[in-house]
Each structure stands twice: as C-alpha cells, then as structure tokens.
Amino acid sequence: MQCEMCGETIRGAPKLIRVEGAELQVCAKCGKFGTEVQQPRRTDMLRPGAPRPAPGSRAPASSAPAQRKRDMFDYMEGEIVEDYAERVRNARMEKGISQKDLALQLMVRELLIKKIEKGELIPEEEVRKKLEKVLGIKLVDIVAGDDEKKAQAKITQTLGDLTIIRKAKK
Incomplete structure (x- = not known):
C-alpha cells in the first residue's frame, strides 16, 4: 500500500489521519502532518433529528437513481x-x-x-x-465514437429540413 501523502510504500500498518477535513492513510513519517483518527468516519450515519427506521424494517428504496459524481475524465x-x-x-x-x-x-x-x-x-x-x-x-x-456522433449530428435532418413553408397571399 502507498502513502496517500508522499507516495512511498507503507511498511507496517498505515496510520489514518485527518488533514484539513480529508482522511488519508499515510506512512509513519507523514503521520505527524495531521491528527490521527481512531475510527474511520461512517458516511451512512443519519443526520441529527432525522427519523430513524424501526429495527428490523427495511429502508424505502429511492425512486430516483443515485447520480454519479463527475470526475476529470x-x-x-x-x-x-x-x-x-x-x-x-x-x-x-x-x-x-x-x-x-x-x-x-x-x-x-x-x-x-x-x-x-x-x-x-x-x-x-x-x-x-x-x-x-x-x-x-x-x-x-479523439475517440472514433465521438467523431461518428458529431458527423451523424451534422447529417441528421430535422423536421424543419423536411417541411416547406408557404406564405399565404394576402
């Protein structure tokens, strides 16, 4: 495993530290740059004051699919x-x-x-x-699929291309 701060291979157990809100697994040398976290933060915890489901009951499935966060790619x-x-x-x-x-x-x-x-x-x-x-x-x-899509978009006719508009004489 590599240190998430310096990139060196971690020998022994990695340390979990928090640096400016980000939790990182680091080597012993980089452990001094943050505060050590005893347990990983749970992201599935409910908000304070939110209703808790009854024990044994299942949480309702959300109707909208979860959206993936966009990355640089x-x-x-x-x-x-x-x-x-x-x-x-x-x-x-x-x-x-x-x-x-x-x-x-x-x-x-x-x-x-x-x-x-x-x-x-x-x-x-x-x-x-x-x-x-x-x-x-x-x-x-440029991915070949992207070029094909762009070329098809330029060639595809629209309803406006097919219709002939005639102005009525007054």
Missing part, C-alpha cells in the same frame, strides 16, 4: 494517449527547455512535470492544454 474531449510521458519529454528536450523552465512557463511545480514525464501522473485538463500549447504537441486522441 468526464470533461475531457478524448482519451489521453498512452505514450504521453514520452511525448512531453521528447518535445521538451527538442525545444531545449529544462523541467524547471517548463514548470515556470506553465506556472506549475517542477515535481508535477517530473511525475508527468515519468508516467506516474496523468495531467489534468488545464495542465494538458498548457503543455500542448507550449510544447506544440497533442496529448489527446
């Missing part, structure tokens, strides 16, 4: 290429830019550039766009 135009790390490294080296200089141009941390180039971290949409612009590369392949 829902906002992406396509899929990120598998060799994104190599493309970023090669383009940066061709331009003769150091990782530190690239980080300064993009206004991100140098560690972020290092992790992207190692393939340890997939760049978020904002960082990806900046990388593409500064390095002059493409990191996203």
Whole structure:
C-alpha cells in the first residue's frame, strides 16, 4: 500500500489521519502532518433529528437513481494517449527547455512535470492544454465514437429540413 501523502510504500500498518477535513492513510513519517483518527468516519450515519427506521424494517428504496459524481475524465474531449510521458519529454528536450523552465512557463511545480514525464501522473485538463500549447504537441486522441456522433449530428435532418413553408397571399 502507498502513502496517500508522499507516495512511498507503507511498511507496517498505515496510520489514518485527518488533514484539513480529508482522511488519508499515510506512512509513519507523514503521520505527524495531521491528527490521527481512531475510527474511520461512517458516511451512512443519519443526520441529527432525522427519523430513524424501526429495527428490523427495511429502508424505502429511492425512486430516483443515485447520480454519479463527475470526475476529470468526464470533461475531457478524448482519451489521453498512452505514450504521453514520452511525448512531453521528447518535445521538451527538442525545444531545449529544462523541467524547471517548463514548470515556470506553465506556472506549475517542477515535481508535477517530473511525475508527468515519468508516467506516474496523468495531467489534468488545464495542465494538458498548457503543455500542448507550449510544447506544440497533442496529448489527446479523439475517440472514433465521438467523431461518428458529431458527423451523424451534422447529417441528421430535422423536421424543419423536411417541411416547406408557404406564405399565404394576402
């Protein structure tokens, strides 16, 4: 298991700590950066003052399906290429830019550039766009299904295309 703060492999039992409201499983070294939580927080607890179901009774099924929280991949135009790390490294080296200089141009941390180039971290949409612009590369392949959908949407006729509107003479 990896430490959720520093990324190192945890030797022994992980510590559960709370840092600014987030609960993380961390190694012994990172345990000092938060307050230790004795028991994991239960998310299924009822709100105070809400009616409690009788013991043995089943909770009513909700009529609306639970909506999935959107993540960064829902906002992406396509899929990120598998060799994104190599493309970023090669383009940066061709331009003769150091990782530190690239980080300064993009206004991100140098560690972020290092992790992207190692393939340890997939760049978020904002960082990806900046990388593409500064390095002059493409990191996203448009999914074929998306192109087909867009092409079909342009070709599909509507009711307005089929009807002929004639104005009545007055």
